[in-house]
Amino acid sequence: MAYYVECTLGxxxxxxxxxxxxxxxxxxxxxxxxxxxxxxxxYAQVFGDxxxxxxxxxxxxxxxxxxxxxxxxxxxxxxxxxxxxxCVAASDAxxxxxxxxxxxxxxAALDDIRFDAGFFELSGTxxxxxxxxxxxxxxxxxxxxxxxxxxxxxxxxxxxxKPASTFPNGCHICEVELDPQTGVVRVDRYSVVDDxxxxxxxxxxxxxxxxxxxxxxxxxxxxDVVYDETAQLLSGSFMDYAMPKAGDMPNIDxxxxxxxxxxxxxxxxxxGEAGTIGACPSTMIAIMDALQPLGVxxxxxxxxxxxVWQAIExxxxxxxxxx
Numbered sequence: 001m002a003y004y005v006e007c008t009l010g011x012x013x014x015x016x017x018x019x020x021x022x023x024x025x026x027x028x029x030x031x032x033x034x035x036x037x038x039x040x041x042x043y044a045q046v047f048g049d050x051x052x053x054x055x056x057x058x059x060x061x062x063x064x065x066x067x068x069x070x071x072x073x074x075x076x077x078x079x080x081x082x083x084x085x086x087c088v089a090a091s092d093a094x095x096x097x098x099x100x101x102x103x104x105x106x107x108a109a110l111d112d113i114r115f116d117a118g119f120f121e122l123s124g125t126x127x128x129x130x131x132x133x134x135x136x137x138x139x140x141x142x143x144x145x146x147x148x149x150x151x152x153x154x155x156x157x158x159x160x161x162k163p164a165s166t167f168p169n170g171c172h173i174c175e176v177e178l179d180p181q182t183g184v185v186r187v188d189r190y191s192v193v194d195d196x197x198x199x200x201x202x203x204x205x206x207x208x209x210x211x212x213x214x215x216x217x218x219x220x221x222x223x224d225v226v227y228d229e230t231a232q233l234l235s236g237s238f239m240d241y242a243m244p245k246a247g248d249m250p251n252i253d254x255x256x257x258x259x260x261x262x263x264x265x266x267x268x269x270x271x272g273e274a275g276t277i278g279a280c281p282s283t284m285i286a287i288m289d290a291l292q293p294l295g296v297x298x299x300x301x302x303x304x305x306x307x308v309w310q311a312i313e314x315x316x317x318x319x320x321x322x323x
Contacts, residue, residue: 002282005169008270011072014082015159018047018090020135026058028087031071032079033063036211037272038204039079045200046084046266050091051131052118077168077270080200082160088265090158097154098134104150105141166261168269170194172213172278174286180294183309185221185287191253192278197261197269205271210252212275218244219276220283224302242302295319 017029028047034040044058061067072078099113102120112123121128129137131154138153175189192209199205222242226234235241260267280301287303288296295315299307 001171001173002278002285003169003171004274004277004281005167006077006270006273006277008078008081008166008168008272009076010078010082013159013161014072014086015070015157016083016086016090017068017157018094018155020132020139020154022136022139024057024132024136026053026132027061028058028090029061029064029068030083030086031063031068032074032083034079035074037074037079037208038201039074039083042080042201042204043083043087046080047087047091050088051094053131057132075272077166077272077274079272081166081264081266081268081270082162084200084266084268085162085264086158086160089160090156093156093158094131094154097150097156098131101138101150101153102129102134104146105137160264162264164263166197166263166269168194168196168271168274170256170274170278172282174217174279174282176283176286176290178287178290178308180312183305183307183312185303185305185308187217187221187248187250187283187286189253190217190250190279192255192275194254194256194271194274195259195269196256196271196274198258198267199256200266200268202256205256206254208271209254209275212273212277213252213279214244214249214275216276216279217249217283218242220280220287220301220303221248222302222304224304242304291315 014031019027021027028043032039040060040062043060044055048055048058095115098120099110099115102113103110106122106127108122114121114123119128119130120134135154143151171193173191174187177186177188190213192213194209196205224235228234261269284301288299291299291311294312296311299311
């Protein structure tokens with residue numbers, strides 16, 4: 001068993017650009033880059049939920065320096081924590097800008113415009129526009145004499161600066177079976193309970209934890225960069241590098257407790273490295289627990305069959321010398 005506590009890091013500020021297109025869609029440009037986590041799904045979900053926009057109508061442009069020249073990148077469990085909260089700031093700004101636009105278009109007082117359940121409404125009338133409908137009407141309007149602050153319509157930029165790191169944490173329990181004759185280790189069962197704060201998309205989180213656990217188990221059991229005496233890389237392809245395979249992995253029992261973080265609007269803590277952080281120590285602790293009765297007191301990663309067998313044989317030799 002291993003219990004981890006992670007301190008999330010990275011650039012403490014992120015800015016996003018929001019553009020409403022003439023095709024009835026929204027484009028959000030961000031400075032992070034997903035490499036399989038599904039960031040674009042979560043970003044669209046956060047922005048769309050606040051404004052009543054179908055996430056399928058939101059396009060996320062990631063890491064394109066031709067379109068967005070600032071960004072702290074992806075790492076340190078920061079992406080959703082930073083961009084997600086920037087989406088909250090942007091959606092709040094869209095609501096305020098939308099109220100101003102509707103007040104101007106209908107010659108109404110700002111206090112008479114309210115936003116509720118995805119619609120801007122003019123009090124005392126049946127005038128009611130969704131965010132996308134308002135954006136379309138503004139795009140078609142003659143804005144020559146409009147105030148400068150309203151010329152861009154609902155297009156805007158918004159940023160988020162985090163006041164402090166967050167601390168995702170969790171417990172990993174690994175059960176292994178070890179053959180002392182061959183040194184082969186098999187992971188029989190694996191359970192994880194995490195605290196990531198508020199979970200925006202449970203499926204994405206579970207997938208990321210599963211991938212991290214597999215990566216951690218792979219590092220503990222087989223992955224190794226090997227050079228010969230002339231510094232020639234010997235494990236330079238997947239023919240030689242022990243990448244973990246699905247058949248090597250058990251079913252991963254994953255659950256989480258939502259304890260909201262109090263230092264950001266969404267209550268997020270992050271989950272990027274969680275699987276890997278807990279998997280390496282829990283797997284090695286389980287292996288050492290199995291080896292302890294055999295007299296093994298030290299074993300470095302990776303615990304390959306040969307390394308485990310050598311450790312067992314060395315412990316036998318020491319025991320015979322003592323006897």
